[in-house]
Amino acid sequence: MAKVLCVLYPDPVTGYPPAYARDTIPAITAYPGGQTTPTPVGPLGFKPGELVGCVSGELGLRPYLEKLGHELIVTSDKDGADSEFDRHLADADVVISQPFWPAYLTAERIARAKKLKLALTAGIGSDHVDLQAAAAHGVTVAEETYSNSISVAEHVVMMVLSLVRNYLPAHQIAANGGWNIADCVSRSYDLEGMHFGTIAAGRIGLAVLKRLKPFDVHLHYTQRHRLADEVERELGLTFHETPESLVAACDVINLQTPLYPSTENMFDDRMFEHVKRGSYLINTARGKLCDRDAVVRALNSGKLAGYAGDVWFPQPAPADHPWRTMPFNGMTPHMSGSSLSAQARYAAGTLEILECFFEGRPIRPEYLIVDGGKLAGTGSQSYKLT
Template identity: 75%
Template sequence: MAKVLCVLYDDPVDGYPKEYARDGLPELSGYPGGQTLPTPSAIDFTPGVLLGSVSGELGLREYLEGAGHTLVVTSDKDGADSTFDRELPDADVVISQPFWPAYMTAERFEKARNLKLIITAGIGSDHTDLDAAVRKGVTVAEVTYSNSISVAEHVVMMILSLVRDYLPAWEVVKEGGWNIADVVKRSYDLEGMHVGTVAAGRIGLAVLKRLAPFDVHLHYTDRHRLPREVEESLNLTWHESTADMVPVCDVVTINAPLHPETEGLFGDELLSTMKRGAYLIDTARARITDRDAIVRALQSGRLAGYAGDVWFPQPAPPDHPWRTMPHHGMTPHMSGSSLSAQARYSAGTREILECFFEGRPIREEYLIVEGGHLAGAGAHSYSTKE
């Protein structure tokens, strides 16, 4: 029997919900492009409830304990004396989310003598040292596409919020004011702007599709160019590199995975080539940007606004400069953890576990590392030093 170690974020400060704002979720027939939704043999949760926090347990306890496995769930993941580190040495499976990641460093791999499988409940496995996973022969999987549309919707919301300067206007209303001139002096229309995405995978392409009706000029860069019919249907302009694209854009959204080629990409040098007053959105990974360079670009006016919900480290410390920098629209990492998304990535996590325990192949699109090599989605999106 296996020990499954699961790291999830804390419950709400006022306790695990007893009721919810809505009853149930819309039923989806599948993902855009034809990929099927997760197909576990069963689920032991009600779609639409909070599953991503400690008490939600991703809806896994009944299934795992019914099969004789041990499930340990904790939010305590950082530091040598954390619950995670104490439980790790004999864990067979580690599960965590990008929103509250268990950073699987090379040092932790050395301690995890029984480790066979790491699952990201969601998408994005850069909190795992993929080189170490390759060396150790540990399988890494994630629930691809489970929250891609959730993140894409968040991106569109953030773009509109920055361009229209929504948040300061909301603050005026909260404070009892009616200062129209103050709240429109930084407010513009998105219509006619040039908007570009760094990477046009599932999330980036979904953003482009949702922005097309706003009558904007759409741009993208990706190491895998989209089919001509897709480019023509959305009237996309492709650029060979991020450096080629960002100087022509009023809005840039980052939707790329974190790997050696993208880490630190948006530093002082690249930011200096952007239009004065451009907007930058990052819901991908914080380390694709240079933390302090973002602050400087906002203070100087090079950027008119910055929004995102990815930080490093996560959770961000109280004194993180992004909390207080001007003209930002940051959220804690929640774009891909809506209650809708949680139902999908919890079901997908169970599907991966069922395959693993029953000796069946894990879906190709869920795989990041398998058999000592990048595999599936990992081979498409990541690179390693191995």
């Protein structure tokens, strides 16, 4: 019997929903590029469209795991030495966590988890796991690559338009009973004709570029590996060798790069010196890509006209985090990749990975981050151990 320790975000404050706004969600069978969506062998323990990413939802895993005699522990209590997560970690064989409510698997925690064999991310992004320590201890790290990439890309487009068109303050005026049109439009612009750039054009960054092309904007990108010529021609992309070159040219900047030691605090005071005055910055990648206080200073000085994102550090962010109250922000909790549609895919992918793990079958290479003591699959293309 194995112990599976699953850390998920808390249930809705109003209680687990008895009904949903929609009866169904679209059935997606493949991602752009042809990768198939998760294909577990057994039945799902949920109906697609249900809230399975919270504690009561349990990712729909309980029927499958208990049928095999495994123990499932689900909690949202993840921080501190006395947390339920730490109490169960010592004898857990599998840890499941989410980027939205990460259980940080530090080197110290991995060293204490003597039985741990699999660290599974329900979603995309395994930087809450110390990958070097996982490799050193023989722990496999896996995630459901692509499961919520388009979900995040849609969220980026929403945030771009919300900032540029000044939607959030205008909505608040209406909600408060006002009709202050001059106040609504005093910071409202058209996106058309602006220069939009993404720092990293992987699955999410490229999806954002494709979705913004119909808005008649000038598209820019930078990343380590240049896109194919035909992609650049199709989208009319301008390639930049460095992030500094891109931010100097763009009105709207989108951060999609993974978090490495080399990208931590990429947007600091020095980087903001290169940014055009009145630019907008969107960050749905990782909060630590930005120097927290440098962002606040850039907004207060007018260097940035707006900042939006759903990633913070730490997560959940403390109540006094300055990004909650800084001017001209469009921040949300980390939700972009956890729509009900995305949950159906990453929960199904979690089940698929667990089936492979318990049956001794290979996990899809596109799901693997660390395996056999080294970066593997998608991990070898997306992460660094130092």
